[in-house]
Amino acid sequence: MELENNTQISKFLLLEFSEKPELQPLIFVIFLSMYLITVFGNLLIILAVSSDSCLHTPMYFFLSNLSFVDICFTSTTIPNMLWNIQTHSKVITYEACITQIYFYILFAGLDDILLAVMAYDRYMAICHPLQYMVIMSPRLCGLLVLLSWTMNIMYSLLHSLMVLRLSFCSDLEIHHFFCELNQVIKLSCSDTFLNNIVIYFSTALFGGGPFAGIIYSYSKIVSSITGISSAQGKYKVFSTCASHLSVVSLFYCTVLGVYLSPAITHSSHASATASVMYTVVMPMLNPFIYSLRNKDIKKSLKRFYLGMPGVKLPVT
Template structure:
């Protein structure tokens, strides 16, 4: 085996999506636009749900947490990428790389569990409508959210700590725009058998099992919908879970697509470009899917924007009244 020098690791090099200099300004503005749309869209969903009391239900409670998770998810990778492009630097510190991996795995896992919990919520709403409020009570919803957080924190912390025990060689270039777990492990000089074993176990237990739970929930949902006699009732029942089903298909479709792409192709740069789908595009489309397909969300967003507009008008009117009062008290004050 070829021996390579082992040195204390202080930083990694993120090669990014492209090394062509003329493409860097285009990539900067493209990802800045995507990030602003993602951040503002998911933030509007959170504010609309928090401000509208009609949306204080289990389904929208989990949706608000999903939007918050997507904001944190994209904020873990895109700002660092834009900073590297702006400063023309590809360096990320060792501690920064470990932190980025930790939070990335944390919010990916949280998205995964939240989608599973939301599938269970739809299963209870459609298959057991009379017991929905009893089963999905506020205490149980908080427990489901807490368990999702704890499992995500534990799994990401375990993998991050195992990476911190590895020793690295002098070649520390990561062909990606963020510190991706598999790419970092491949740079290690020490034995990575247990790291790869933990990745497979975590992917199986915390990735495949939730997907099986989602598929089981929707199989029961479809069975219950088919038993409804009227076509209008079928459409109404399916419309309550159509948005969630679209997000699930987008999340798992892009994730498995990137995984199969990386397994079939040895080009790491191609895999990095494909990763943009689930790290950037999917979180950006989530608020549009719920905003365009859900009438309650559209109404809440319309009310939120109307309240903001009326607030600006009240502030403007109060300022005008203050100016009129000041001029009445000081008639000799010259007009500006």
């Protein structure tokens, strides 16, 4: 088979969710609704944290960063998919595909590392409460976020450059709703051994590292909770990290379900469908999890709403 130089490729075809034309309007409405809920919900979290001085703490600082990353994470895939549905197009340009790979990996990695940083924050708050505000200073919090961005910018850049070195055959059909890295590599006519080695190594480092940090932090938290004598005290301590633990469980269960399930591994359709869970559903649910289980967030949102022009308290 004759190879094409990768610089001559002009487009890929995104085929997932486009095989049944009669379902396109329904798919469009569903994904548009989920995207708007995701953006609106996470923006509310950011506004609540930024507008309320009571929430200017390390925990809510990291939460607002996570909300911003979730908005960006979903925005790397869904708007392009909605545009393709609306225009009845399956095309994504080569340049746009590489760009999508870069930002998708960037924000997925940031989600992972920020969850680990938030776990460390909960560990410090519960296990070292007296030194918490001294250790988790604004300077350290800013450095942790800056380090997370720097590491993931380099991480995603590495993968993008590795894709740029590949040549592709005439079959440029991606059976996914976005340019998923593994799907793009499978289309290459070049030797992808080095790409796969980089993927395995970087996934173990940037995926396994934060996960190990989360496990360590929560093992210390559980050990600290078991040392509390009263049931009320245990519940109060556990409630401070229940929302974060819910988000962590949702994130890793969906990601591991996508990449470790044998049925999904051998089915492009199943992989694309499962990917919706952590690319769309999880960022959409995060604001609900944090707001519904967090009294401070609910109070802040209420104060923010009452402070809006034209909003008056009901007369009793």
